[in-house]
Amino acid sequence: MSQLNDTTRTVTHLIDLSGIREFRTIDQCDQTVTLGAAVTYTSLLSVKNSQCAPPLLRKIAGWITGGPQIRNQGTIGGSACYANPASDIPTGLLALEARMVCVSAERGVRIVDIDKFFKGAFLTTLADDELLTKIDVPVDRPGDVWGYAKLKTAESSWPVAVAAARLRKAASGAWLAHVTIGASTVVPTHVGTFEFSNDNDVGRETLAHIQECVNSLPAGSFWTDELVSDSYRKRVASSAAFKAILDAFAERGN
Numbered sequence: 001m002s003q004l005n006d007t008t009r010t011v012t013h014l015i016d017l018s019g020i021r022e023f024r025t026i027d028q029c030d031q032t033v034t035l036g037a038a039v040t041y042t043s044l045l046s047v048k049n050s051q052c053a054p055p056l057l058r059k060i061a062g063w064i065t066g067g068p069q070i071r072n073q074g075t076i077g078g079s080a081c082y083a084n085p086a087s088d089i090p091t092g093l094l095a096l097e098a099r100m101v102c103v104s105a106e107r108g109v110r111i112v113d114i115d116k117f118f119k120g121a122f123l124t125t126l127a128d129d130e131l132l133t134k135i136d137v138p139v140d141r142p143g144d145v146w147g148y149a150k151l152k153t154a155e156s157s158w159p160v161a162v163a164a165a166r167l168r169k170a171a172s173g174a175w176l177a178h179v180t181i182g183a184s185t186v187v188p189t190h191v192g193t194f195e196f197s198n199d200n201d202v203g204r205e206t207l208a209h210i211q212e213c214v215n216s217l218p219a220g221s222f223w224t225d226e227l228v229s230d231s232y233r234k235r236v237a238s239s240a241a242f243k244a245i246l247d248a249f250a251e252r253g254n
């Protein structure tokens with residue numbers, strides 16, 4: 001809709017999916033939360049029982065730029081299908097290891113693991129005749145906590161770097177922070193799992209370790225647009241990852 005509005009895209013037919021009830025529901029069955037493709041940020045934030053809405057996605061939804069108009073209208077599925085590198089939802093879905101339910105009238109249902117869904121900037125694996133109908137998100141394990149960080153050039157800007165960190169206690173008692181970055185990269189990317197005995201361990205060495213992992217990503221991994229260059233994004237990606245780990249430890253303390 002934003003492309004139609006600024007005339008970078010024209011279409012002859014426009015199909016509004018928002019009237020399909022199944023596209024707007026959130027269900028939980030056993031260990032999976034299923035989000036209809038047209039669930040909005042506002043509906044995620046309005047779920048009474050927060051167990052039924054993935055905590056990471058709720059956190060991201062609360063931080064979407066653009067105010068209530070965007071949160072009421074923008075959808076989780078629309079953001080995933082748009083695949084704008086400079087956005088939040090793709091990183092959240094990769095961090096959560098979501099599964100994308102894609103449907104074609106001719107070929108039926110195809111379930112795509114999220115790490116195979118994003119093919120490049122503004123490009124997904126969806127075929128021209130396919131719709132994303134649902135997104136399956138595994139329920140967090142008991143004790144998991146999520147941190148998220150978003151760097152923007154201005155309050156009204158789309159993100160230039162985001163990161164999600166899942167903090168999970170290992171059998172050894174150590175904390176494992178599994179970190180995923182995006183907005184800085186063309187497609188969301190796992191950067192690694194970092195081990196800590198407690199939050200006091202998160203310091204300069206952690207940042208250096210994250211920088212090593214970020215610097216080892218292949219050439220062409222980082223995104224350039226009118227906001228900032230790929231080299232800038234590469235520099236700030238590690239800071240976003242570091243902040244996400246700190247946010248996860250802060251969340252654990254709450």
Ligand SMILES: Cc1cc2nc3c(=O)[nH]c(=O)nc-3n(C[C@H](O)[C@H](O)[C@H](O)COP(=O)(O)OP(=O)(O)OC[C@H]3O[C@@H](n4cnc5c(N)ncnc54)[C@H](O)[C@@H]3O)c2cc1C
Pocket residue numbers: 001002017037038063064065066070073074075076077078079081082086087088089126130131132133157158159
């Ligand atoms: C001012 C502004 C600020 C914003 N700030 C942020 C931000 O901070 N972070 C962020 O992540 N995003 C941000 N967004 C993006 C916004 O959150 C929306 O998610 C995004 O614009 C997609 O909108 P939509 O859900 O209405 O999808 P649409 O615009 O309707 O669709 C996007 C694309 O996906 C296709 N599509 C949609 N649904 C499906 C489906 N079910 N199956 C197949 N194809 C489909 C459409 O054909 C279209 O090509 C912002 C947008 C605006 C306008």
